[in-house]
Amino acid sequence: MPVLSIIACRMFEDELAHVLSNDRELEQLIVVEGRDSFGLLRKLKSENCLHRTAPLDRVPFLLGNGSSSSSGSGSGFMALAKPLLTLPFFRKIHEKMKLKAAHRVTVVVNPLRLGLHDDLDLLKSEVYGKIKEMAAFSDGILIFYCSCGEAFESLEEDFLGFECPLYCLKDGNGEVVADCISAALGGNAAYDEIMYACRGTGALYFTPMWASSWKEMGEERRKSRNLDDNYLKDPRYSRVVKLDTGLSYDPDFNKNVRDFARTFDMEIVEIKGSAELAEKSYRAARKGVIQHTLE
Secondary structure (H helix, E strand, O other): OOEEEEEEEHHHHHHHHHHHHOOOOEEEEEEEOOHHHHHHHHHHHHOOOOOEEEOHHHHHHHHHHOOHHHOHHHHHHHHHHHHHHHOHHHHHHHHHHHHHHHOOEEEEEEEEOHHHHHOHHHHHHHHHHHHHHHHHHOOEEEEEOOOOOOOOOOHHHHOOOOOOOEEEOEOOOOOEOOOHHHHHHOOHHHHHHHHHHOOOOEEEEEOHHHHHHHHHHHHHOOOOOOOOHHHHOOOOEEEEEEEEOOOOOOOOHHHHHHHHHHHOOOEEEEEEOOOHHHHHHHHHHHHHHHHHHHO
């Protein structure tokens, strides 16, 4: 059965919980243990989505123990059944079983810490390292990051010819999305339109995860312009855009946005977003590992 691994930014916790809890053909879901997994695990639990947890170095053992094809009894059965596969009837049954098994995907999710964005070289190094490590047990890896400045601008080129297929968050034009706001709006073109509409006025865009994490990000980015108090109190920044993705994992979304707006004396503007881009990217990666397994 195919294994799809996901290396994810914590900013996409909501989208991940959403797509995984709605996948009715999951064979099993494994979340890599760590403090950066707590939020995702809580949201998966709220959706009654069954999962297992394990340190990253233990994941291959879980996959091996959960795979009937790697067990002694499974291998013995196939050895006995092999002569029967020369018969059209049994061969047809075998192909149907193989096809059915291929659609039961195991997903391994590894959420990484938010603070990596402070240093794009560190972010790139960390994600590239996880790709190489997780490729050993994966049939494909979905990178649940955007281009993040220039950190992953050359990711597909850097891994050209890599033995494990990689999948990215892409919009309808086939472009890797610029950041998590672009992903929530449906793609780079939609983001450009919103930015153009807000021209002349500084604006910050908040998804539910951004709204719940801005204080944490502020603590980790004391030397960064992104969430520096003096930078945010610049009168040119007068709007906070509340971007409703339609996902309701955080009951404090409205309060968090109001608190931020009040702290930095900003007007709140509401815009409708969605999780559609995340859904499509997940389905594309899922389909890709199934096809890769059947080849």
